[in-house]
Amino acid sequence: MKIVSWNVNGYRAILGKGFQNWFQKVNADVIGLQEVKAHREAVDPKSLVYEGYEVYWHAAKKPGYSGTALFSRVKPLAYREGIGEAKFDDEGRIQILEFENFHLLNCYFPNSQDERARLPYKIEFCDAILDYCKKTAKTGKGVIVQGDLNIAHTELDIKNAKSNQDSPGFYIEEREWMSKFLKNGMRDVFRERHPGETGQYTWWSYRANARANNTGWRIDYHVVSDNLVERVNDIGHERQVFGSDHCPVWIELKS
Numbered sequence: 001m002k003i004v005s006w007n008v009n010g011y012r013a014i015l016g017k018g019f020q021n022w023f024q025k026v027n028a029d030v031i032g033l034q035e036v037k038a039h040r041e042a043v044d045p046k047s048l049v050y051e052g053y054e055v056y057w058h059a060a061k062k063p064g065y066s067g068t069a070l071f072s073r074v075k076p077l078a079y080r081e082g083i084g085e086a087k088f089d090d091e092g093r094i095q096i097l098e099f100e101n102f103h104l105l106n107c108y109f110p111n112s113q114d115e116r117a118r119l120p121y122k123i124e125f126c127d128a129i130l131d132y133c134k135k136t137a138k139t140g141k142g143v144i145v146q147g148d149l150n151i152a153h154t155e156l157d158i159k160n161a162k163s164n165q166d167s168p169g170f171y172i173e174e175r176e177w178m179s180k181f182l183k184n185g186m187r188d189v190f191r192e193r194h195p196g197e198t199g200q201y202t203w204w205s206y207r208a209n210a211r212a213n214n215t216g217w218r219i220d221y222h223v224v225s226d227n228l229v230e231r232v233n234d235i236g237h238e239r240q241v242f243g244s245d246h247c248p249v250w251i252e253l254k255s
Contacts, residue, residue: 001074002028004248004249006031006033006034006244006247006248007034007108008244008246010038011036011038013037015047017243018242020050029072029074030071032070033070036068037065055070056071056072068093068147070097070106080098087121107145108147109126109148111169112150114168119173126181129145129181130180143228150219151219152164158216159214160215170217189251200237203220204216204217206245235252237249
């Protein structure tokens with residue numbers, strides 16, 4: 001089962017950048033998008049039709065902001081939008097597909113913003129995700145949290161660590177939360193399989209030729225619960241795919 005995640009930085013915008021061709025070529029069972037930035041009725045219905053796939057769309061109440069989407073050709077046992085907390089759900093940040101052996105959370109974590117303006121909200125959101133994972137683990141099912149977490153966990157995950165110590169996404173509070181997340185039954189499988197490697201980034205600023213120079217951050221993840229790790233066949237990034245300031249990331253599970 002191949003699962004792909006991509007912050008597309010606007011669904012309508014990426015349609016003109018080869019998205020539909022990429023969708024067909026990637027041949028994934030589930031594709032989760034973040035930052036779709038549109039209500040479903042504002043999107044050309046034809047652009048949501050992919051043979052064999054069901055589409056699930058969770059827009060923010062605010063037009064042109066945030067939002068997530070899922071395309072799945074594997075029928076889930078259940079689909080859920082949000083986690084029952086309006087302050088998060090109104091921004092379209094969480095979708096959940098329940099399959100036989102695991103829950104897949106497609107998430108767009110908040111940006112903590114300059115001067116920590118939204119850091120308290122971000123940490124509340126993070127803790128809500130952790131709580132959901134803990135509760136799901138108690139049922140015996142696995143969990144995969146995928147998406148743009150807006151956190152570069154360690155200095156390996158960012159090109160210029162020293163100059164970004166006080167930057168959103170690299171605040172110590174966010175990094176400490178990520179460490180806590182990974183001490184509570186969740187695994188950063190990509191990092192485990194690429195220990196010590198630098199340059200493994202998934203987001204690049206549009207400024208200063210950052211992508212060409214690979215001056216980036218690793219902030220897009222598949223974080224997997226302990227009981228699913230042995231099922232991970234492979235995991236990676238599609239850094240050669242353009243169209244957004246993020247690249248797609250993927251995970252492949254053994255059946």
